Amino acid sequence: MNPFDAHKNILSALEWKSYAVSRSDKEPLLAFLLRALEMRDCRIVHASEPNRAPFYIVFDTPSGERQGVLVYAFFANSNHIKNRPSDEHRFQIKYGGNLKGILEVAVDPQNLVTTLFLGIDTAQGVFVAADPLMNTPAPMSRSIEFKRDHVDLIQSDGWAVWERDRRPGKSKDRPTADLEDFRTEVLVGGKQDRLLDLVALERIARGLDPGERHLVADKLKELKPNPKAVSHAVLKEFGIAPEALFDLIEGASRLKMAVRGWVAERHLFDALQSLDGVSECIRLEADGKPDLSLRWKGGAPILIECKNTLRTTYADGRPKVDFQKTRASKGDPCSRYYRPQDFPVLAACLHAVTENWEFRFALTSDLEPHKTCDGRLANMIGVAEPTFSANAGNVFDMYYARAA
Missing domain, CATH: 3.40.1350 (Trna Endonuclease; Chain: A, domain 1)
Incomplete structure (x- = not known):
């Protein structure tokens, strides 16, 4: 079977809903994602049209491994909102005009297709990602907030990790209140060229508790866009041989096995x-x-x-x-x-x-x-x-x- 066909079969088996969105509005988000992968010498094999969300992208890594990502992407901005902190940034989880709808985030149990859930600030050239599993189901119109200091840290370091408190919404008729996960959430921010590292994080840390997810994300901060720049301290931490560098960054299977031992x-x-x-x-x-x-x-x-x-x-x-x-x-x-x-x-x-x-x-x-x-x-x-x-x-x- 063609590797691309395998990805399509997995995707079709997932129970997921696509949404009609404005092509002109969402095209910058898709362009950001494709450019981010190309910045790491990935070859785009397939990209869904920008008038449907979430986006589906299949690409080959520099080492030849084929990967697929299902991306729930939203615009992040710092537009001032009355009675909100002046230094607040946010992205709003919303597709379509039904503000009382519920977003069910699709996650492939086989992990052949990797789900990303993130806000993108195209003007700043950065993204902020949340744990997909902690955000399904999600009520439409809910916002994920962060601070200007977080954006500054991303810009200076290229990669930043922090924790965010989650609380139940004030609305008593919130349809997902019983199902939502209100544990402390770990947010990961990166410059555009670090998107491939976010893919690795989601393949490695899916299903881990927030503290362990935070630890893995901190370790991935030491990875650089150039695979040869990976520090040996990272390898020592996870007990991985130096010859596994590309596997660590792209396939991440050995690191994933090491992390799964973190039970x-x-x-x-x-x-x-x-x-x-x-x-x-x-x-x-x-x-x-x-x-x-x-x-x-x-x-x-x-x-x-x-x-x-x-x-x-x-x-x-x-x-x-x-x-x-x-x-x-x-x-x-x-x-x-x-x-x-x-x-x-x-x-x-x-x-x-x-x-x-x-x-x-x-x-x-x-x-x-x-x-x-x-x-x-x-x-x-x-x-x-x-x-x-x-x-x-x-x-x-x-x-x-x-x-x-």
Whole structure:
């Protein structure tokens, strides 16, 4: 089968909706994307017409690998809006005239076609990208904001990464309120010639928690438009041989495999099952269940939930855990927050901050309660003593003592 035909087959199998858009309005966005790939010596094999969105582009990398991207692209600007900060930039998620519509972002489970979700400032020559999975479903007309300082950082460094708080909309009849992911969002900005690196990021980090996505994006900052300029520090970080440079930048399959090994639950399991005093340790691989169950010193099972910290810490240096579920039960916004009785122990993985597989443990009964949802736990938790301890055994002993 022709590689292009394979891409078309994958695309046709995806459940995705295309939108009629103004050719003259959207043509600059498509031109920006095509030029961005050509700046990295990619050869454009196919590009959809600019009067339909999202855009579909197939291209060959300099090493000959064929890739396809499905791009949800929107204009970013700094037009001043009354009662909004004067330094605010934004892009609005909107196709067509139905401002109450819902955008379902298509993502290929095989990752042969890579989905990008970004705003483009054609005047500044930069893009700002968000995680496609965190933005589906998305209510039409929602905006993603960032600051002038972020644009300046992109212009000076070529690549920038930062975190953005997401909050539920004020509208009570928002149709996607139960389905939206309100965890902290990682935004990635780049100059035009860094678009190929964004493709690599989405192929590598799809489905990772925000903190780990932030860490991968930070590492990709060290990549330069010239593949030969990749630092050996990056290779050492991911345990990749120097001969994999082109694979790292374009196909990224070896890096992807390395990142997929960044599963905090696996490292927590390995650490706890070898701990003196643990008589049983089981991974609970089921939706809606805690991650581990263990017996400490022959006692009753203890359920443990593992959460990655964000990469950005509090001002005082404390790591923080975005402690909420990705979805809420229909009609119950408080259900996205955990209850102490859901599991007794939280294990916070510090890898996104320290780049080491280390954990801090806390009893959920000691965590801060949610300010507005009775019986629920706060959605942002600071990881520090005395609530959290590096000694898991002490926390387990405390749990059994309180349960006695």
